[in-house]
Amino acid sequence: MRSITILLPSYNEAEQLPKTIARIPKHIPCHYDYRLLFVDDGSTDDSWKVLTHAAAKDPHIQAIRFSRNFGKEAAIVAGLLEAEGDAVIVMDCDLQHPPRYIPELLSYWEKGYQVVEAVKEARQSEGRFKRWAAKTYYNIFRELTGLDLSNASDFKLLDRQVVEIWRQMPERANFFRAQSAWVGFKHKSFNFQVDERTTGESRWSTTKLTRLAVDSITGFSAKPLLWISGLGAIFMVFFLVMAIISLVQKFSGTAADGFTTVILLQLLIGGSTLFSLGLLGIYLERIFAEVKGRPRYIVSDRLGDGIKHDSTQRLDSRETD
Ligand code: UDP
Ligand code: MG
Numbered sequence: 001m002r003s004i005t006i007l008l009p010s011y012n013e014a015e016q017l018p019k020t021i022a023r024i025p026k027h028i029p030c031h032y033d034y035r036l037l038f039v040d041d042g043s044t045d046d047s048w049k050v051l052t053h054a055a056a057k058d059p060h061i062q063a064i065r066f067s068r069n070f071g072k073e074a075a076i077v078a079g080l081l082e083a084e085g086d087a088v089i090v091m092d093c094d095l096q097h098p099p100r101y102i103p104e105l106l107s108y109w110e111k112g113y114q115v116v117e118a119v120k121e122a123r124q125s126e127g128r129f130k131r132w133a134a135k136t137y138y139n140i141f142r143e144l145t146g147l148d149l150s151n152a153s154d155f156k157l158l159d160r161q162v163v164e165i166w167r168q169m170p171e172r173a174n175f176f177r178a179q180s181a182w183v184g185f186k187h188k189s190f191n192f193q194v195d196e197r198t199t200g201e202s203r204w205s206t207t208k209l210t211r212l213a214v215d216s217i218t219g220f221s222a223k224p225l226l227w228i229s230g231l232g233a234i235f236m237v238f239f240l241v242m243a244i245i246s247l248v249q250k251f252s253g254t255a256a257d258g259f260t261t262v263i264l265l266q267l268l269i270g271g272s273t274l275f276s277l278g279l280l281g282i283y284l285e286r287i288f289a290e291v292k293g294r295p296r297y298i299v300s301d302r303l304g305d306g307i308k309h310d311s312t313q314r315l316d317s318r319e320t321d
Contacts, residue, residue, distance in 0.1 A: 001031065001032065001033050002031075002032055002086045002087075003032065003033040003035070003084065003086055004032050004033075004034050004035075004087045004088070004089060005034070005037050005079075005083040005088045005089070006024060006034065006035070006036050006089045006091065006102075007076065007088055007089065007091070008020065008036065008037065008079075008092070008093035009039045009041055009072045009075030009076055009092070010038055010041065010043065010075075010093040011041040011042070011043055011069060011072070011075075012043045012044060012047065012200070013045075013093050013094060014043070014046040014050050015045075015199040015200060016093060016094055016095070016198070017038075017047060017051065017054070017093065018050060018054070019095065020093050020095055021036065021054050021058070021061065023095065024099045025060070026099070027099040027100055027103065029103055029106065032106070033085075034060060035061075035083075035084065035085060035304075036060055036061050037062045037063070037064075037079055037082060037083055038051055038061070038062070038063040038093065039064055039076075039079045040065040040066065041066050041069055041071065041074070041075045042065075042066040042067065042068040042069035042070065043069075048063075048065055048301065051063040051065075052303060059304070061303070061304055062082075062302075062303060063301075063303040064078060064301070064302050064303075065300050065301040065302070065303075066297050066298060066299065067298040067299070067300040070296070070297040070298075071208070072154075073173075073174045074296050074297040075297070076154070076174070077174050077176075077297070080158070080163055080166050080167070081167060085160070086159070086160050087109055087157055087158065087159050087160060088157070088160075088163055089105055089156070090155065090176070091154070091155050092154065094197050094198075094199070094200070095198065096194050096195050097118065097153065097154075097155035097192075097194075097195075098192065098193070098194075101118050101155070104118075105156075108157075108188045108190070109157050109159065111188075112186060113159075113187065113188040114158070114159035114161060114162050114185040114186045114187070115156065115157070115159070115162055115183070115187045115188070116156065116157040116188050117153070117155070117156045117180075117187070117188070117189040118153060118155040118156070118191075119189050119190065119191050119192065120153050120191075121191040121192060121194070135150070137213050138150040140217065141178075141216065141217060141220070144221035144223045145178070145217075147181045147220070148181075149177050149178060153177075154176055154177060156176075156180060158180065161185070162180070162183055162185055165183050166179070166180075166183070171290065172290055173286060173289065173290075174296070175212070175215065175219055175220070178216055178219075178220055182220075214282065218282050218283060218286055224279055225280070225283060227279075228276040228279060228280075231272055231276065235269070235272070242261075242265075
């Protein structure tokens with residue numbers, strides 16, 4: 001019998017969890033052994049209590065709890081490092097990634113695809129600005145990295161072989177969508193309709209989203225750093241032209257009243273210097289985070305049998321506990 005693990009990052013979803021626990025197993029074909037692996041991302045509500053009760057009754061339920069909120073990406077990493085089974089399905093625990101698509105994910109996997117991705121068909125209830133921002137971000141990301149993530153979602157099945165490769169990616173700043181595109185392998189995607197959230201609200205603030213966008217771009221491409229040299233080169237040409245014009249005017253006695261030009265030049269140079277420094281700072285911060293080598297998350301509690309005990313991250317985390 002093949003076994004699968006459904007990986008569910010969850011943050012303050014106490015109200016939602018019982019529904020999710022009841023609903024998902026109904027959609028798993030009965031010839032699979034399964035586990036529901038919840039990663040409680042430092043919830044401040046009753047999530048852990050709900051999970052403890054559920055795990056006491058149902059041996060299919062496993063859970064790990066973070067010592068604080070480390071973010072969804074960290075939760076996915078933790079889940080992938082812990083997950084057993086021949087395949088792992090990652091999905092949101094608010095059921096916006098509808099469990100009715102699980103059989104479809106599994107059927108492609110049975111056909112030999114090792115990364116099966118469910119792609120959002122329509123972004124319901126999202127404002128115009130959010131859609132525009134998402135589109136612009138994906139365009140920039142594609143230009144810089146060559147990876148097309150437009151309309152990608154975190155609703156994915158990964159074969160065991162891919163999960164093992166994943167374990168060899170030690171970087172601190174993770175971006176699940178892009179990393180699962182980067183690893184390659186036999187890949188299949190199909191469209192799905194996003195369901196509405198039935199409880200609570202989106203846990204993503206604009207700040208968190210912006211942070212993720214910057215992290216993901218700088219994590220996958222160093223091209224923005226090259227822009228600085230490009231910017232410098234353009235300025236050099238511009239300055240050379242300006243210098244020649246100024247000298248000619250000076251010697252021909254027609255030198256213009258240059259106040260506006262000086263102010264504009266100062267603003268331009270000051271602005272671009274600060275921007276470039278900021279960009280360097282972002283990369284420096286990333287290097288700093290990697291060099292520190294702190295664990296990507298800290299596990300404070302565990303529930304359920306069969307949770308792996310051999311992952312490096314786990315050892316890391318234990319040292320810090
Ligand atoms: N989530 C998480 N940690 C966070 C934020 C969100 O584990 O810091 C989980 C959340 O519980 C949910 C999934 O990630 O299962 C997607 O979050 P949400 O529904 O808020 O995002 P959206 O659907 O708006 O993309
Ligand atoms: Mg959601």
